[in-house]
Amino acid sequence: MSSVLHDLIAAFARIGATPDGGVCRLTATPEDGAARSRLAAEMVHRRLGLHVDAIGNMFGIAALAPSSREAVIVGSHLDSQPTGGRYDGVYGVLAGLLAVEAVALRAAAEPGKARRNLVLANWTNEEGARFQPSLTGSSVFAGTLALDAALALTDGEGQTLGEALGAIGCRGTEDLPLEPRCYVELHVEQGALLEEEGVEIGVVTGCWAARKLSLIFRGEPSHTGPTRMARRRDALRAAARAIELHYQLIEASGSGAHASAARITVYPNSPNVTPSQVQVWFEFRHEEAAMTVALGERFLAGVRTAIEPLGVDIEIAVDERRGTAALDPQGAALTLASARDLGLSAMEMKTIAGHDALALNRRMPASLIFVPSHNGFSHTPAEFTEPAALDKGLAVLTEVLWRRVTDE
Numbered sequence: 001m002s003s004v005l006h007d008l009i010a011a012f013a014r015i016g017a018t019p020d021g022g023v024c025r026l027t028a029t030p031e032d033g034a035a036r037s038r039l040a041a042e043m044v045h046r047r048l049g050l051h052v053d054a055i056g057n058m059f060g061i062a063a064l065a066p067s068s069r070e071a072v073i074v075g076s077h078l079d080s081q082p083t084g085g086r087y088d089g090v091y092g093v094l095a096g097l098l099a100v101e102a103v104a105l106r107a108a109a110e111p112g113k114a115r116r117n118l119v120l121a122n123w124t125n126e127e128g129a130r131f132q133p134s135l136t137g138s139s140v141f142a143g144t145l146a147l148d149a150a151l152a153l154t155d156g157e158g159q160t161l162g163e164a165l166g167a168i169g170c171r172g173t174e175d176l177p178l179e180p181r182c183y184v185e186l187h188v189e190q191g192a193l194l195e196e197e198g199v200e201i202g203v204v205t206g207c208w209a210a211r212k213l214s215l216i217f218r219g220e221p222s223h224t225g226p227t228r229m230a231r232r233r234d235a236l237r238a239a240a241r242a243i244e245l246h247y248q249l250i251e252a253s254g255s256g257a258h259a260s261a262a263r264i265t266v267y268p269n270s271p272n273v274t275p276s277q278v279q280v281w282f283e284f285r286h287e288e289a290a291m292t293v294a295l296g297e298r299f300l301a302g303v304r305t306a307i308e309p310l311g312v313d314i315e316i317a318v319d320e321r322r323g324t325a326a327l328d329p330q331g332a333a334l335t336l337a338s339a340r341d342l343g344l345s346a347m348e349m350k351t352i353a354g355h356d357a358l359a360l361n362r363r364m365p366a367s368l369i370f371v372p373s374h375n376g377f378s379h380t381p382a383e384f385t386e387p388a389a390l391d392k393g394l395a396v397l398t399e400v401l402w403r404r405v406t407d408e
């Protein structure tokens with residue numbers, strides 16, 4: 001058992017710990033700052049060269065092949081959801097740290113074998129809990145999100161991501177001084193498939209599609225007492241109707257899609273004023289992109305009809321479509337072979353959740369490796385992965401990274 005890994009996970013779980021055993025470490029808060037400081041210290045302790053870029057992505061460079069400009073990047077994220085667990089993201093960063101250390105030791109013992117450098121990354125705002133959209137740092141790095149736009153994202157209080165990163169001293173100036181060759185990420189599954197199948201390692205070949213629709217319902221403020229019922233234009237009532245319709249539609253479709261309406265804001269949010277403006281964040285996920293688009297269209301048409309009698313208007317604030325994507329097939333084959341050589345069972349699967357690996361896959365071949373999540377719990381303090389399963393993931397990651405830095 002890698003007690004170092006388990007001790008590190010326990011130490012990071014104390015940063016932003018919640019009384020129920022979970023973790024709340026929102027992006028660019030003092031808790032995130034504390035976790036970043038601790039990671040920086042762990043990197044420096046292992047003689048990794050620390051760089052922080054303009055969106056706060058942290059890089060720890062192991063210069064295994066100083067004559068090479070190329071780097072294999074391994075990483076994940078330290079930020080969490082408000083009801084986060086102890087493994088989501090942080091496991092990939094800490095296992096990455098130890099895997100980099102192990103590969104560096106092996107490279108020192110076998111001089112001339114490493115053909116390129118190895119970099120540990122902590123990506124800023126993977127979760128998208130405080131600042132939307134999610135996958136911010138990795139998207140900037142991949143070149144699919146402009147730095148200025150990312151720094152200007154605002155939280156619920158109107159503070160920008162740039163200001164928040166500055167406030168915790170994590171707005172850097174140094175780009176990674178190496179050319180990325182490929183990316184590898186280790187993560188807890190966050191679903192129950194591996195546990196149900198009794199398989200130790202998940203080799204992610206691609207992702208489900210998602211359509212994220214955020215709708216603003218506009219009514220009119222009025223007194224909740226004297227205003228006649230027929231004269232009210234209640235945006236919250238319209239939103240409630242839309243939410244119920246959303247779930248009915250998914251169930252009736254029989255498509256196997258996953259759907260949610262998980263966030264709502266109400267204005268003015270006073271018990272004595274009929275709500276005049278309500279925003280709801282809806283989501284559709286399915287293995288087929290066309291299905292998420294079709295479900296969204298059916299939903300929008302249905303909502304317009306359903307709320308018309310309420311005198312409430314709808315505005316589409318966000319209509320984000322994430323297609324399916326295939327991760328690096330070569331990386332998947334390498335992970336399968338590494339697991340097999342270590343005597344571990346492995347299976348190919350798709351990810352339903354978003355990950356930095358998916359954002360980075362736009363710039364470089366990216367791989368994603370899963371270990372089982374007990375009961376599939378995630379984004380909850382109940383999130384748990386057996387220590388032995390965490391060790392197996394670390395072993396596979398280390399082997400994959402070694403092959404990645406040494407292969408032709």
Ligand SMILES: [Zn+2]
Pocket residue numbers: 077088089126187
């Ligand atoms: Zn995560």
